[in-house]
Amino acid sequence: MSEGEGSVLVRTAGRAGHVVLNRPRAINALNHAMVRRIDEALTAWEHDPAVETVVVTGAGERGLCAGGDIRAVHDDARDGDGTASAAFWRDEYRLNARIARYPKPYVAVMDGIVMGGGVGISAHGRVRIVTERSRVAMPETGIGFVPDVGGTWLLGRAPGELGTHLALTGVAVGAGDALLCGLADHYVPSDALPALLGDLAALPVREAVVRHVQAPPEGELARHREWIDACYGAGTVEEILDGLLAHGDPAAKEAAQTLLTRSPTALKTTLASMRRARRLGTLEEVLDQEYRVSCAGLTGPDLVEGVRAQIIDKDRDPRWSPATLAEVTDADVERFFAPLGERELGLGGVGDRVGV
Template sequence: MSEQPEILCEIRGAAGVAVLNRPRALNALNLPMVREMAKALDAWENDPQVTRIVVISSSEKAFCAGGDIRWLHDRGKVGAHGDMLAFWGEEYVLNHRIATYPKPYLSLIDGIVMGGGVGLSIHGSHRIAGDRYLFAMPEVGIGFFPDVGATYALPRLPGAFGSYLAVTGERIGPADAQTVGLVTHGVASDRMAELADALTGRSAIDDILSGFTIQRGPGPLDTARPAIAEWFSADTLGEMMARLEAASAKGDAFAARTLQTIATKSPTSVAIAFEQMRRGAALDFTEAMRTEFRIVSRIAHGHDFYEGVRAVVVDKDQAPRWKPASLAELDPAAIEAYFAPLGADELILGA
């Protein structure tokens, strides 16, 4: 047991403060952390002293680098799929809770925010990025898919930018994130602790933030956004790849790099992610989360997730052997099956 709790939930002034406190694991999210956060949100919802929720990290490197995929991998390898689905189910219920929470929910994100960390922050009312902010939904690189509500959030970014992030798993910094709406405010890293303290007071949130907010201007991907919109707005995965290949053939270096990136990812995961983005734009949040639980329930019994985690986390040979090995070998019916209803096993969410 660690000396410190992995998440600290306490009332400070007017704020219910959750401190992600697993720094050695870059605050990788596990089931006890999910449960403690859910318990705190329940307690704070009807507490008149608490007028806002503030989520921060004890690590300078990460807000939260994702779920504890090594634990999930290990449970699945011994056939304990129920343990995996218990984690994902409760995590998705927490994501839904955050998205529907009746009080302002502020995440102070300074460092890596990926996977499960995105789920803890993106659905809240205020997403405040420090200078070290680094966002990615890199799941296609480990045979997984962008979950934790990405089915809802990413398709709603402008110019098919969410599809780009989902299918490639690429990382972006605070300027690009603010431009496309992944974050609502920018604050200098050296003022984040001061901001966290100020938010425990009873002044209006917008008044507090106005004294800290900075504008970062265009990000590195700003000039690529028209191309991203053209390529990733395709109606089918085949058409998207054709557009990228045509641009690459004409000498577009960004298109060529993007193709190279996609080629390293799980073909099944790429196809699932593309389909998520296509469907997600028309789903409400509840149905998006149910859709993700359908997908993860099948992935837990598949091949690529275990192979991806093996290659990246366990053996670290960075040489996953995907099945099937290429987009051309994918069976469309097999991808469709990931999205099929689960009947009695559907995820149960509140109103």
């Protein structure tokens, strides 16, 4: 029995292989054993002619996946040497890349909460379904961390500066905005999901999905494109913040107030990560960069403090260090991108092999 078998249920139904994340009390948060179990299933099905489609869902009513097991990362950063977290990310990011290149249709049902690592195991898939219950986010700056699991690749390809807005603020979006930002492909009402899953057992993916797709509810971001593109196109986080505060739209000021609660170091590193990701040619190269950034994050104070404040003590009052944007130097940011030598993830250079 695989170490992660209880927390990831694997089964087949007709022509479909099903991966069910099964930690509902933790909103199916991913740990290392779960990542290994998913990878085992993809390996088994890749050359199995009986499995034509892979379908990923989450157990329980709250969502597909709330992210990685950040408590374990917190404990490793605070009490350990970071090697356990680095090993987890190494396998997780490799899984993200594998999902993006998987030779068979990979259908992710992004119902409910889909955040952080949950985005990594869904939004790189070939067919991504959202519902009226979907809440999709990369909320890392709120815990002193930087978007990973290919998040800077995905958000860097969103229209205009929408991805920069989502990466810096960490705010969650619904189905309409997830579709607009390229994080999802189709809208299916949640009450139609059982029928969709039944059809995926018997029909080709396109035929099954088209039976249930509906027009999505209207999102919010499209009507805010003017100030989002203008403000987030600035060169620095300080300039972005100044632009948001000076803008007349109340939503821009609300975004500014959100940024003021985030880790200053994480904000500056996230902006640099997004800008650099746009210049990189492949998801694999971006994952290599994110791995460097994540590993560097283990050695700073803000990740431990952010998780403490938001998840462990829940006082919602993190004490960031440095405490202000002005105190975060270019050298502070640059250290996150330092090469890792023999510890590099080493995915870069893998080209696009599978069309979406």
